[in-house]
Amino acid sequence: MTETTGDDVRLTIRHATSADVEALATIENECFPPAEAASLDAIRERVAAYPECFWLLCDENGAIISFINGFVTDRRDLEDDMYDDASQHNLQGAWQMIFGVDTAPRYQHHGYASLLMRRVIEDAHAAGRKGLVLTCKERLVGFYSRFGYVDEGISDSTHGDVVWHQMRLTF
Numbered sequence: 001m002t003e004t005t006g007d008d009v010r011l012t013i014r015h016a017t018s019a020d021v022e023a024l025a026t027i028e029n030e031c032f033p034p035a036e037a038a039s040l041d042a043i044r045e046r047v048a049a050y051p052e053c054f055w056l057l058c059d060e061n062g063a064i065i066s067f068i069n070g071f072v073t074d075r076r077d078l079e080d081d082m083y084d085d086a087s088q089h090n091l092q093g094a095w096q097m098i099f100g101v102d103t104a105p106r107y108q109h110h111g112y113a114s115l116l117m118r119r120v121i122e123d124a125h126a127a128g129r130k131g132l133v134l135t136c137k138e139r140l141v142g143f144y145s146r147f148g149y150v151d152e153g154i155s156d157s158t159h160g161d162v163v164w165h166q167m168r169l170t171f
Helices: 018-031 040-049 112-126 138-145
Strands: 002-004 010-015 054-058 064-069 095-098 100-103 131-136 150-154 165-170
Touching (some): 018 064, 095 112, 138 150
Parallel strands (some): 095 131
Antiparallel strands (some): 002 010, 054 064, 064 100
16 A cells, blocks of 8 residues: 655555564564563564554665554453463454554654554454554653544553553454
């Protein structure tokens, strides 16, 4: 899929391949502190298990600007064990979990994550999911609310020793 921004820049949204793993890990480590970032091995395992649950926004040269990843499950809540166990992915599951929304720092605050989130929501709806679930820090609750996510309060997650809010978008 090709998108055009207001700057007349041509962008492409695609799913991940094994060739993307190192670039994804680099962006992940630029976006999150070490205690929160997925490792290179974790990203490799995720891409191998559920490449269709990685949405990549790429520039006209194919460079990754932003990506969203997570897996599908019948479990209602996003829990810490999901981050490191790709075998829990169930393509027929009810809920699209979102593990990360990453935008390379030099591209942040240009609407790229929003563009990509709209596509992820559209794809999850088209796939017949009940909705999407993510956790975020308090400062991002308003951002996700703009897409229809509802703050369900403080999550049980202790991932990275951070306080997380669980957000749910139900179709």
